[in-house]
Amino acid sequence: MLLLLPQVLVTVVFFFYPAGQAIWQSLFISDPFGLKSQFVGLGNFEYLLADRFYRASFATTAIFSGLTTVVSMGVALYLAVLADRLIKGSGVYRTLLIWPYAVAPAVAGVLWLFMFNGRVGIVTWYLGLMGYDWNHVLNDGEAMGLVVVASSWGRISYNFLFFLAGLQAIPKSVIEAAAIDGAQFWTRFRTIIFPLLSPVTFFLLVVNIVYAFFETFGVIHTITSGGPQQATTILVYKVFSDGFVGQDLGSSAAQSVILLVIVGALTIVQFKFIERRVHY
Amino acid sequence: MPRANESGMVRKRGVGYWLTHLGLIIGVLFIFFPIWLAFVASTVSQQEIVRPPMPLWPGDQFIENYTAALFSGVNVPVAKMLLNSLIMALGIALGKIVISLLSAFAIVYFNFPGRRFFFWMIFLTLMLPVEVRIVPTFQVIANFGMLNSYSGLIFPLIASATATFLFRQYFMTVPDELAEAARVDGARPMQFFWHILLPMSRTNIAALFVILFIYGWNQYLWPLLITTDPEMNTIVMGIRQMFPSGDDVADWPVIMATSILAMIPPIIVVISMQKLFIRGLVDSEK
Amino acid sequence: MATLKLDGLKKSFGDTKVIHGIDIDIAEGEFIVIVGPSGCGKSTLLRMVAGLETVTSGEIQINGVRVNDLEPMDRNIAMVFQNYALYPHMNVFDNMAYGLKIAKTPKPEIAERVQTAAKLLQLEDFLQRRPRELSGGQRQRVAMGRAIVRRPAVFLFDEPLSNLDAKLRVQMRLEIRELQRSLGVTALYVTHDQVEAMTLADRMIVMNDGVADQIGAPLDVYKNPATTFVAGFIGSPATNFFGTDEVTVNRNKALMSAFSDAERAVLEKPATMIGVRPEHLQVCEPHDAYLTLSVNYSEALGAETLIHGKLPMGTAITIRQNGHLPLPEGGQELGAVWSENSVMVFDQNGKRV
Numbered sequence: 001m002l003l004l005l006p007q008v009l010v011t012v013v014f015f016f017y018p019a020g021q022a023i024w025q026s027l028f029i030s031d032p033f034g035l036k037s038q039f040v041g042l043g044n045f046e047y048l049l050a051d052r053f054y055r056a057s058f059a060t061t062a063i064f065s066g067l068t069t070v071v072s073m074g075v076a077l078y079l080a081v082l083a084d085r086l087i088k089g090s091g092v093y094r095t096l097l098i099w100p101y102a103v104a105p106a107v108a109g110v111l112w113l114f115m116f117n118g119r120v121g122i123v124t125w126y127l128g129l130m131g132y133d134w135n136h137v138l139n140d141g142e143a144m145g146l147v148v149v150a151s152s153w154g155r156i157s158y159n160f161l162f163f164l165a166g167l168q169a170i171p172k173s174v175i176e177a178a179a180i181d182g183a184q185f186w187t188r189f190r191t192i193i194f195p196l197l198s199p200v201t202f203f204l205l206v207v208n209i210v211y212a213f214f215e216t217f218g219v220i221h222t223i224t225s226g227g228p229q230q231a232t233t234i235l236v237y238k239v240f241s242d243g244f245v246g247q248d249l250g251s252s253a254a255q256s257v258i259l260l261v262i263v264g265a266l267t268i269v270q271f272k273f274i275e276r277r278v279h280y
Numbered sequence: 281m282p283r284a285n286e287s288g289m290v291r292k293r294g295v296g297y298w299l300t301h302l303g304l305i306i307g308v309l310f311i312f313f314p315i316w317l318a319f320v321a322s323t324v325s326q327q328e329i330v331r332p333p334m335p336l337w338p339g340d341q342f343i344e345n346y347t348a349a350l351f352s353g354v355n356v357p358v359a360k361m362l363l364n365s366l367i368m369a370l371g372i373a374l375g376k377i378v379i380s381l382l383s384a385f386a387i388v389y390f391n392f393p394g395r396r397f398f399f400w401m402i403f404l405t406l407m408l409p410v411e412v413r414i415v416p417t418f419q420v421i422a423n424f425g426m427l428n429s430y431s432g433l434i435f436p437l438i439a440s441a442t443a444t445f446l447f448r449q450y451f452m453t454v455p456d457e458l459a460e461a462a463r464v465d466g467a468r469p470m471q472f473f474w475h476i477l478l479p480m481s482r483t484n485i486a487a488l489f490v491i492l493f494i495y496g497w498n499q500y501l502w503p504l505l506i507t508t509d510p511e512m513n514t515i516v517m518g519i520r521q522m523f524p525s526g527d528d529v530a531d532w533p534v535i536m537a538t539s540i541l542a543m544i545p546p547i548i549v550v551i552s553m554q555k556l557f558i559r560g561l562v563d564s565e566k
Numbered sequence: 567m568a569t570l571k572l573d574g575l576k577k578s579f580g581d582t583k584v585i586h587g588i589d590i591d592i593a594e595g596e597f598i599v600i601v602g603p604s605g606c607g608k609s610t611l612l613r614m615v616a617g618l619e620t621v622t623s624g625e626i627q628i629n630g631v632r633v634n635d636l637e638p639m640d641r642n643i644a645m646v647f648q649n650y651a652l653y654p655h656m657n658v659f660d661n662m663a664y665g666l667k668i669a670k671t672p673k674p675e676i677a678e679r680v681q682t683a684a685k686l687l688q689l690e691d692f693l694q695r696r697p698r699e700l701s702g703g704q705r706q707r708v709a710m711g712r713a714i715v716r717r718p719a720v721f722l723f724d725e726p727l728s729n730l731d732a733k734l735r736v737q738m739r740l741e742i743r744e745l746q747r748s749l750g751v752t753a754l755y756v757t758h759d760q761v762e763a764m765t766l767a768d769r770m771i772v773m774n775d776g777v778a779d780q781i782g783a784p785l786d787v788y789k790n791p792a793t794t795f796v797a798g799f800i801g802s803p804a805t806n807f808f809g810t811d812e813v814t815v816n817r818n819k820a821l822m823s824a825f826s827d828a829e830r831a832v833l834e835k836p837a838t839m840i841g842v843r844p845e846h847l848q849v850c851e852p853h854d855a856y857l858t859l860s861v862n863y864s865e866a867l868g869a870e871t872l873i874h875g876k877l878p879m880g881t882a883i884t885i886r887q888n889g890h891l892p893l894p895e896g897g898q899e900l901g902a903v904w905s906e907n908s909v910m911v912f913d914q915n916g917k918r919v
Contacts, residue, residue, distance in 0.1 A: 003386035004398055006379040007439060014436040015405045018416035025416065079307040082300050089301075095554060096308045102546035103315075104498035104516040110539050111314040114321065120532060122317065125333045156311065161558060185296075214411045218500035222520045236411045243415040244505065252415050259412045267407050460618050461651035465665030465712075466639030475664070479655040 019260065025253035044254035053230055054238065054255075061234040064148060065212035072152035073204055076159030081189065083160075084167040094164065101157040106218030112150035113223045136224065140231035143224045147232050150223060151216045159204055166200035167193065206270050213262070235259055315543070322346070322537035329532045341533060349537040354522040358538050361515040364430075364507075365497055366545070368514055371434035372496030373489050380440050381481070384447035385473055389459065406441045410502050418505050428509040437502060443488055450484050451477065487560030490553050494546045515542040568629040568642070568719035568752055569594050570615070575624035577610055577776075584610050586776045587624065595750045597743070601763035602773035603799070609724055611773070612756045616645050616722050628719055639665070644713035645722040649729060650705045652697040652712075658684075659693040662711045676715075683714040686745070703734050710745065721746065723755040727762065739765060760800050764788070772796045794916040797841050803872060803884045805841045807912075810834065812877040813856055815901070820856035829911040829919050837914035844872070844886035846908035849894070855901025859883055861894045875900065 029040050048054045079097065083090040100108075115123045116136060124134045136142040170193060178188045194201075217236050220226060226233035226241060233241065239259065243252030317336075321329055324339030349358045386392075387399055410417065417436050426432030454477065462472040478485075503514045513521060519542060522535050550557050570592040577585040584607045592598050600608040613619040615626055617638035626633050633641045644665075652661050659680055666676045684690045687707040697705055706726060713721055726742070727735045743766055746753045757763055763770045764784045772780045772787060772795070780792040784800075791797035797805040810833055813820045821833055832838050852858060859875035866889065873885040873894055885902060894900055911919040 003382040003390075007383040007402060007444065008398065010379065010435060010439040011401060011405055013420060014417055015408045015413070015439060016401075018413040018420055019408050021416035021419070022413055075307070075310075079304060082303045082307070085296075085300050086304075093304050093308065095551065097311060098554070098557075099547045099550050100311055100315075102494055102498075102550040103543050104500060104546075106498075106500040106516050106520060107539050107542050108314075110519050110535065111318050114532065114536065115314060115317060119529070120329050120334065122333050122336075153311070153314065158561070161561060165558075165562065214409050217411060218498075218516070221500070221504070239411070240414060240501065244418075249415060256412050256415065260407065263409065263412060264407045455649060455651065457647045457649055457651035458653065460613075460616075460638075461645070461647055461653075461712075462664075463618065464616060464638045464643070464645045465716075466637075466668040467664075471668060476653055476655075480653075482655075 022253045022256040022260070025249055026257045027250075029250040040250070044250045045258075048251060048254050048258070053233075056230065057233050057235055057238045060144075060230070060232065061213065064144065064151075064216075064232070064234050065209050067144075067148040068151045068155070068212040068216070069205060069208040071148060072155035073159050073201070073208060075152070076156045077163050077201075079156070080160050080163035080167055081193075083164055090164070094161070097160050098157045100154050101161075103154050104218060105151065105154060105216055106222050108150050108154040109147075109219040109222030112146060112153070112219075116146055138228055140228060143228055143232050147216070147220050147223050151212065151219045155208065155211060159208065162200055162204055163197070166197050170196050206266065210263075210266055210270075213266075235262075315540075318536045318539050321532055322540050324533060326529075326531065326533055330529060345533040345537045346541075349534045349541065353518075353538070354531060354534065356510040356513060356518070358515060358518070358541055360511065361513050361518040361538075362541060362545075364433075364512060365514040365516065365542075367430055368433045368499065368503070369493050369496035369545075371430060372437050372499075373492035375434060375438040376440040376443050376492050377485055377488060379438060380443035380447050381478070381485075383444045384451055385477065387444075388448055388451040389469065389472075402439075402441050402444050404441075405439050410437065414501065414505060421506055427506050428512045430512075432506050433499075433503055433512075433514070437496070437499065440492075443492070446484065446488060447481065450481060454480065483556070483559075486553070487556040489560075490549055490557045491560040493549055497546050569627075570720055570752055570754065571625075571627040571630075572615070573625040573627065575611070575614065575621065575626065577607070577614060577619065577622045584776050585614070585622075588771070588778050590771065590778070590781055592752060592754070595752055597746055597753045597755065597766060597768045599755045599757060599763040599767035599770040600773060601757055601760055601767075601770055601799075604758055606773040607776040608756045608758075608771075608773045612722055612724055612754060615720070615754060616643055617641050639669070642719040643722055644716045644718035644720075645724065646706075646709045646713050646726045648725040650697070650709040650726075652705060652708055654697055657694050657696055658689060658700070658708050658711075661697065661708055662715050665712065665716050679715045679717075680711070683711040686714065687711050702730050703738060706730065706738055707741075710742070714745075714749070719752065721751050721753040721755075723753065723757075725757055726755075727757070728759075735762075742766065760802065764800070772799060774799075790918070791841075791910065792918050794839060794841065794912045797843075797910060797912075797918075801843055803844050803886065805843050805910075806847070806881075806883045807839045807841050808857075808877055808881040808883065809837075809839060809879070812879050812881055813840075814878055815852070815855050815858060825909065825911065832911060832913050832919050835914065839912045839916075841910040841912060842904045842908060844884040846905050847883075847885040847902045848905065849873070849885065849887060849891070850901050850903050852899070852901035855903055857883070857902045859885075859900050859902060861896055861898045861900060863896050864893050866893055873900070 026044050027039060027041060029038055029044065079093075083093045086093075103111075115121050116134060118124060118135055118137060121134075127134045134142060136146045174192060174196070175188060178192050183191065213234070214236055216234070217240070220232055220234065220237050224232045226237050235255065236259065239252050239255045242248045242255065246252075317334075320336060320338050321334065322345050323342040324335060325341050328335055328339060351357050351359060353361070383398075383402060387395060421427060421432045421436065424432075426435070458476065459472060462476055467475060498516055499514070500517050503517045504520075507513050507517070510518075510521065515538065519535060519538050522538065523530050572588050572590050575585060575588045576583070588611060590598070600611060602608045610619055614621055617633070617636060621634045628641060628643070638645075653664065656664065662680045662683060663676045666679065671679075680693070681690070684693055687710060689704065689707055689711060692700060692704060692708075697708065700708065709726065723742070727738055730738060739762060755766060767784050769781060769783050770787060771778050774793070774795045780787055780796045787796060788800055791800060791805075794807060798807070810821065822830070825833065847857075857877060859877055861873060861875045863874055865872040865874070869889045871887050871889055871891065871893060873887065875883055875885070877883055913919055
């Protein structure tokens with residue numbers, strides 16, 4: 001079919017061929033000059049999984065994704081619940097809250113870097129006044145904290161939109177019925193609103209994890225470049241740094257393959273979920 | 281005044297009402313603050329920034345800083361980077377829409393051998409984000425000699441399973457009888473596509489365009505890899521290139537002016553097309 | 567304006583046969599209604615004529631020319647769809663003009679033809695509106711307008727009134743009939759509504775499971791149904807069917823009087839069915855009756871009353887009688903006779919004897 005040709009062409013050339021290449025290359029090691037390569041089977045994978053840094057990168061990714069997801073969803077839910085309580089004006093707040101979605105992760109990184117910069121950062125300065133010496137260039141935890149906050153920040157609007165839509169879809173009569181039953185706000189939230197919101201929550205959970213995995217590269221690259229000592233090197237960042245900076249193609253390819261498996265799993269989870277929602 | 285029977289209801293205008301507003305305002309400030317600070321920094325002089333704390337109110341260097349950024353920049357004028365970003369974002373958004381429309385049209389309206397195969401093939405691309413296949417894709421582009429070119433920036437990002445599925449979904453809600461009526465009216469398949477399907481999909485197309493434009497504009501990793509020539513840098517990745525290596529002090533006012541410039545186009549798109557944007561978001565995630 | 571001929575027309579989807587062979591010669595200007603329950607293949611038949619479904623075997627001829635392999639637009643037909651299939655983004659004018667534009671008809675002529683059609687259909691004030699701004703009846707008219715402007719040889723209607731409310735349906739039915747008469751166009755009209763079929767058709771094709779059980783003028787079909795299916799489908803309430811064993815009183819008189827020799831020959835065979843329309847049964851004194859029934863309930867509809875009951879062997883039966891006759895009560899035993907020349911006999915295959 002001629003109509004499919006463009007899509008198929010792009011897909012094959014830029015998706016399947018490279019993916020195949022990644023799998024192929026993951027089975028070889030090449031010398032530093034890239035002149036010859038030697039077949040090592042699953043050697044790259046064995047080496048990787050034995051690598052302390054790679055395993056640490058797994059842990060880093062888990063912590064980073066977990067925190068980013070919790071922070072961005074938590075703040076968004078809080079704001080959405082507040083906005084939903086308003087009869088009028090929630091639209092205004094929505095407008096005020098949604099546009100950071102448009103800010104690129106890399107730009108968000110620069111903005112937060114500026115606030116926490118060791119030399120000029122205004123937050124650093126005030127923290128200094130309070131006797132706290134902020135230095136994310138040296139301190140692992142502070143570095144992680146900063147990339148988490150910067151990554152969550154831009155994500156809040158997205159989550160806010162979906163939570164607000166989810167809240168507004170809950171029939172008011174259900175909540176009013178609970179209020180007549182004498183449930184106070186917090187009880188209403190815990191026993192009625194949150195359970196009814198669970199499809200949205202689950203959906204956002206998956207989407208946010210995918211985001212934290214793949215789309216936060218810009219934040220990390222601008223703020224910490226994976227440092228200090230790989231403390232903020234998430235898996236995607238490591239593929240980049242080993243492949244392009246370290247020129248270790250075999251290892252980078254093997255990492256790509258592992259990532260492929262992870263994305264595959266996440267995609268399947270996502271679609272299983274959508275399927276379930278369709279059956280509702 | 282709140283009446284007794286309204287107590288506990290959402291409508292009461294007591295302390296809770298103002299606390300709600302207060303909470304939201306704090307949230308808005310938290311969201312705004314980094315951007316406000318960037319804006320302030322882009323209007324003051326370098327001296328004011330390097331002696332912390334920096335001011336919290338805009339200064340008088342607005343024109344100087346933005347002129348410096350737009351027309352000289354650090355490595356390359358920001359105006360050039362803006363242009364590059366614009367071309368890339370438009371290329372990606374329009375490219376994705378065009379090829380997705382065509383594919384969805386083919387899949388929904390034609391019965392041909394291998395239809396399911398192609399469908400799954402497109403589906404699989406969902407599992408292959410750029411980040412996963414960076415090195416080999418880079419090699420492909422290098423082999424084609426497409427490094428430092430717009431086509432190199434655009435093509436690898438142009439396939440879109442999400443958009444294809446969205447259009448497929450939409451086309452499937454269009455009654456078959458409409459296609460048949462067009463056939464009886466004498467329309468060829470492509471005429472049906474142009475005259476009927478395309479105009480009917482325009483809201484979906486616009487909504488998707490908003491999302492894809494932002495997606496394209498905000499690309500970071502890919503341009504970082506394939507544009508070694510500063511002339512081809514996009515603005516989002518170019519900002520990071522403006523930081524000096526080593527111990528030199530960054531030219532913060534210009535960097536911050538650039539950051540603001542990098543945010544403006546997508547923010548304008550989001551705010552001015554808020555309805556379409558929200559619709560696009562919700563659609564493309566289903 | 568044209569003749570239409572279907573010759574041994576068959577259709578299968580894979581191994582499933584949906585149309586088993588239809589033959590009919592349709593004269594110029596004739597209004598043919600294809601009627602049958604859903605799933606009988608009537609829409610498929612229409613769509614084959616339209617060129618939207620391929621022909622498995624047999625031939626379709628329009629004006630004596632075989633059109634089996636022609637595209638819909640080359641067959642010189644126009645079709646009105648069940649849900650109207652109006653282009654939602656075009657206004658009424660463009661909807662009607664689309665086919666002409668595709669055919670590269672000169673602009674002034676398009677405008678003139680659309681105006682004429684709009685006038686005919688009282689749509690002149692709505693030409694600039696979008697379909698969603700119109701009422702159901704107006705949309706229906708636009709769909710017809712789209713067909714009219716093409717000046718086709720044959721009009722095809724696929725259940726065009728089924729989305730309208732009852733009152734509008736009656737009105738549009740009349741309009742369609744008048745329109746077809748005044749244009750003199752041959753029409754093929756699909757419906758599952760036997761009232762529509764009776765009122766519209768010059769001749770109707772009663773379809774059952776891919777077979778044309780009967781083709782004929784409405785009254786002929788009503789009076790002389792060819793099969794139990796046709797007898798049951800055409801006419802409301804449906805024809806009563808019962809075996810000869812239900813005829814318990816005055817049996818000889820009942821079975822001898824009203825039947826021809828041929829009918830009598832099969833009467834005593836098993837599985838033979840007697841059919842009588844509800845309007846041909848009359849309540850009478852038990853000793854004069856052919857049938858006795860115990861009344862379940864009566865429906866008083868004003869002008870007429872429907873009496874629902876059971877025959878001795880348990881077959882359900884309905885009698886339709888004049889509204890000012892006394893209303894029988896549930897549980898009551900009644901006798902009934904059929905009027906002369908109104909009983910029908912069907913053999914074990916459901917065919918009329």
